[in-house]
Amino acid sequence: MNLRTSPAALAVALATPVALATPMALTASAAGAAVPAAAGPTEFIVDTTSDAVDADPSDGLCRTASGACSLRAAVMAANARQGSTITLPAGHYRLTIPPDPRKIIGDHPDPATGDLNVDAPTTIRGAGARTTVIDANHLDRAFRMQADSRLSDLTITGGTAVERELPITDTGGGGIANGHHMTLRRVAVTGNSAGYGGGIFNIPGSHLDLIDSTVSGNVAGEAGGIRFDDSGTVTNSTVADNRVTNPGDRPGSLAGYGGGIDIRGRGPVEILNSTISGNSSSDGGGGINIAPAYLDSLPFPIPDVVDLPLGRLTLRNSLVAGNTVDGKAADCKKAFATIASEGHNIDGDGSCRLTAAGDLPSRTPLIGPLADNGGPTDTAALLPGSPALDAAAGCPATDQRGVARPQGAACDIGAYEHTTRPLHSHRDQEW
Ligand SMILES: [Ca+2]
Ligand SMILES: [Ca+2]
Numbered sequence: 001m002n003l004r005t006s007p008a009a010l011a012v013a014l015a016t017p018v019a020l021a022t023p024m025a026l027t028a029s030a031a032g033a034a035v036p037a038a039a040g041p042t043e044f045i046v047d048t049t050s051d052a053v054d055a056d057p058s059d060g061l062c063r064t065a066s067g068a069c070s071l072r073a074a075v076m077a078a079n080a081r082q083g084s085t086i087t088l089p090a091g092h093y094r095l096t097i098p099p100d101p102r103k104i105i106g107d108h109p110d111p112a113t114g115d116l117n118v119d120a121p122t123t124i125r126g127a128g129a130r131t132t133v134i135d136a137n138h139l140d141r142a143f144r145m146q147a148d149s150r151l152s153d154l155t156i157t158g159g160t161a162v163e164r165e166l167p168i169t170d171t172g173g174g175g176i177a178n179g180h181h182m183t184l185r186r187v188a189v190t191g192n193s194a195g196y197g198g199g200i201f202n203i204p205g206s207h208l209d210l211i212d213s214t215v216s217g218n219v220a221g222e223a224g225g226i227r228f229d230d231s232g233t234v235t236n237s238t239v240a241d242n243r244v245t246n247p248g249d250r251p252g253s254l255a256g257y258g259g260g261i262d263i264r265g266r267g268p269v270e271i272l273n274s275t276i277s278g279n280s281s282s283d284g285g286g287g288i289n290i291a292p293a294y295l296d297s298l299p300f301p302i303p304d305v306v307d308l309p310l311g312r313l314t315l316r317n318s319l320v321a322g323n324t325v326d327g328k329a330a331d332c333k334k335a336f337a338t339i340a341s342e343g344h345n346i347d348g349d350g351s352c353r354l355t356a357a358g359d360l361p362s363r364t365p366l367i368g369p370l371a372d373n374g375g376p377t378d379t380a381a382l383l384p385g386s387p388a389l390d391a392a393a394g395c396p397a398t399d400q401r402g403v404a405r406p407q408g409a410a411c412d413i414g415a416y417e418h419t420t421r422p423l424h425s426h427r428d429q430e431w
Helices: 006-014 016-020 071-079 292-297
Strands: 043-045 084-087 091-094 116-118 122-125 132-135 143-145 149-157 176-178 181-190 193-196 200-202 207-211 214-216 219-222 226-228 231-235 238-240 261-263 269-272 275-277 288-290 312-316 319-321 332-334 338-341 367-371 379-382
Touching: 043 071, 071 084, 071 116, 071 122, 143 149, 176 181, 200 207, 207 226, 226 231, 238 379, 261 269, 275 367, 275 379, 332 338
Parallel strands: 043 084, 084 122, 091 132, 116 143, 122 149, 132 149, 143 176, 149 181, 176 200, 181 207, 181 214, 193 219, 200 226, 207 231, 214 238, 226 261, 231 269, 238 275, 261 288, 269 312, 275 319, 288 332, 312 338
Antiparallel strands: 367 379
C-alpha cells in the first residue's frame, strides 16, 4: 500500500467514496526479478516495431524469440538492469498483446501482456514526438510506471486503460499510470482514455515533471488530461482539448470534474509558462479542478472563495482560457485548496481568482487552436493583439518549441513565444 499522503488520510476519514478513487497497489515491487550478477545499466536499441515479448527476461538481453529487440522486450530486459536506457528510432510501435484477464487485479504487474510495466528505473528516448509513436492500440494503457522513469521525444496514443489495481476501482491512466517520479520531455500524450486520468494518472506518492510537452485530446470520466494525486510540475507545456464526461455511475464529485488537470492530492502542483486551453468537463473545473481527497463531495462544501491549505496549486506566466463546462466558460474550480498566483497569468473567465502582479484575469486570450506551429509538439499560437504578448517575466530560456525567450520586449504568457521570424529551433537538449 502506498497511502502515505495526507489526502489519503483525509480520504479514509471521508470513508468509502473517496477510498474507491485512491488506487493503492500500483507501486508494488516487481516481485524481486532475478538479476544476473553482471547486469549493470545498458542501452537497448529497439530494432523492430512488432510487439513481441523478451525470450528470457532474466538474462538482461533484449531478444525476442526471433532475435529482434522490440519495445516490450526492451522494457522487460531493462527491468532486469535498472538504470538502463531504451532508444526508440522513428516508427509506429503498436502494442498487440492484450492484457491477461487473470492478471488484471492485484500487485502482479505483467510486462508481457497489455500495458508495459516499468519496474526498474528506466529512460526511454524516441527520435521525436512526430516520428516515434507508441500506440497502445486500445488494448490497455501504454505504460504503468512502478519505478522512476524518464521519457523524451515520443508520442503516446491509443491507450485505453484496462488493467486495474483493485477490483473496486475504475481504471486510471489511459496513456500512463505513474507511481513513482516520472519526467516527460518533448512528449505528446494524446488520444487516450480511462475512467480517470485520460492522459496521465499520478497516484499518491508519485511525482510528475511535464516539460516542453503536450497532453491533448484525452477523454475520461474524471481528470481528462492529467490527474495529480500528489506533487508535480508543468513547465513550457500545453494541456488542451481534453474532455471529461460524467458516466453517471459514481456518487458526488467522483466523476465529471477536471477537464484539463484534476488535482486530488495536497500537491504542490506548480504550473509555469504553460497553456491550459480548450478543455471541457461535464460538471466542473473545465480547465483545472483542485479539491483534495474529494472534499468537494461533502454535503456542505466550503465555497471556493476561501483559500484553504489542504491542496496547493501555483500558477506563473501561464494561460488558462477557453475551457468550458457544459459549453460555458469554466477555467478553474477549487475546494479546500489554494490556487496561488505567482504573477503574470491570464485567466479567461476570472474563475482562477488571480490577484498577483501582472495577472490578467477575465481576458480574451486570442490564441489559435492546437496545431503544429513548429517544434516537436503541437502548441496553441498567440494571435496578433493577444494580451499574452510580452506580458510575462522570469520565463524559461526557451518556449515549448525551443524558441529562445524573450522575443520582443519581454517573454510571453503561456507555452508559446511569438516570433516574427521563421522558427529556428535549436538548443542543447537534455537526454
Ligand atoms: Ca502489463
Ligand atoms: Ca515576447
